[in-house]
Amino acid sequence: MWDFPTRVFHWVLVALVGVSFTTGVVGGNAMVYHEWSGFAILILLIFRITWGFVGSRTSRFSDFVKGPVAVWRYATDLVKGKSQSYIGHNPLGGWSVLAMLAVLLIQAATGLFANDDIITEGPLFLWVSKPVSDWLTGVHQLNRYLIMVLAATHVFAVLFYLLVKRENLIKPMITGIKHRFGSCSVPAAAPVWLAAVTAAIAGFLLYLLIY
Numbered sequence: 001m002w003d004f005p006t007r008v009f010h011w012v013l014v015a016l017v018g019v020s021f022t023t024g025v026v027g028g029n030a031m032v033y034h035e036w037s038g039f040a041i042l043i044l045l046i047f048r049i050t051w052g053f054v055g056s057r058t059s060r061f062s063d064f065v066k067g068p069v070a071v072w073r074y075a076t077d078l079v080k081g082k083s084q085s086y087i088g089h090n091p092l093g094g095w096s097v098l099a100m101l102a103v104l105l106i107q108a109a110t111g112l113f114a115n116d117d118i119i120t121e122g123p124l125f126l127w128v129s130k131p132v133s134d135w136l137t138g139v140h141q142l143n144r145y146l147i148m149v150l151a152a153t154h155v156f157a158v159l160f161y162l163l164v165k166r167e168n169l170i171k172p173m174i175t176g177i178k179h180r181f182g183s184c185s186v187p188a189a190a191p192v193w194l195a196a197v198t199a200a201i202a203g204f205l206l207y208l209l210i211y
Helices: 004-026 028-054 068-080 091-111 130-163 170-175 192-210
Strands: none
Touching: 004 028, 004 130, 004 170, 004 192, 028 091, 028 192, 068 091, 091 130
C-alpha cells in the first residue's frame, strides 16, 4: 500500500509534468505557467525525497531500494513468471522510482538557470554565466526525452502487471490498499500532519532559494 501523502504526490506530479510539457511546447505567454509548474514540481521532489526517510514504511527508500542481487533475482523470477508480490514497490520498481526522481530533479534544477534567448529566464539565471546557462538549457531540453522514455516505461510496466501478472497497481495508488495482502498486512501510516509540515518546509526552502 501507499500512504495518502505519497498517493497525492504521485497524481499531482503526473498532472504537473503534463502541464510542464504542454506549456514548454506552446512557449510564449505559456512559459509563465511552465515556470510555476516547475517550481511546484521542485517542491514535490524535495517533499518526496524527505518523505523517503521520514514517511510511512512503504514510502521509505529503505523499504524498496534493494541491492543488485535482489534486483537481479526479482528480474529473473519475473521472466520465469514466479516473482513474488510486494506490499509496496518491488525491487525493479524501487529503482524506477529513483530514476524518475533523479531525471525530474535534473529537469527542475536546470530550469532554474535556463534561458530561451528571447524573454524567458530562470530565476537563478544571473547566478551563472551565459555559456553555463546555455549549457544547462541544453541539458534541460534533452533531459525531457529521458523523462518521456521513463514515463512510457512506467506505463508499460503498469500495463504488464495488470494484463499479464493480473496485479492491479493503479487501484492501490488511488485507494492505498493492495487487497491481496489483506488488512492485517497493512503497515501503519505516518501522520498526515508530518507530510503537511514536510511540504511546507520544502516550499519555504524553495522560496528562500529563488527570492
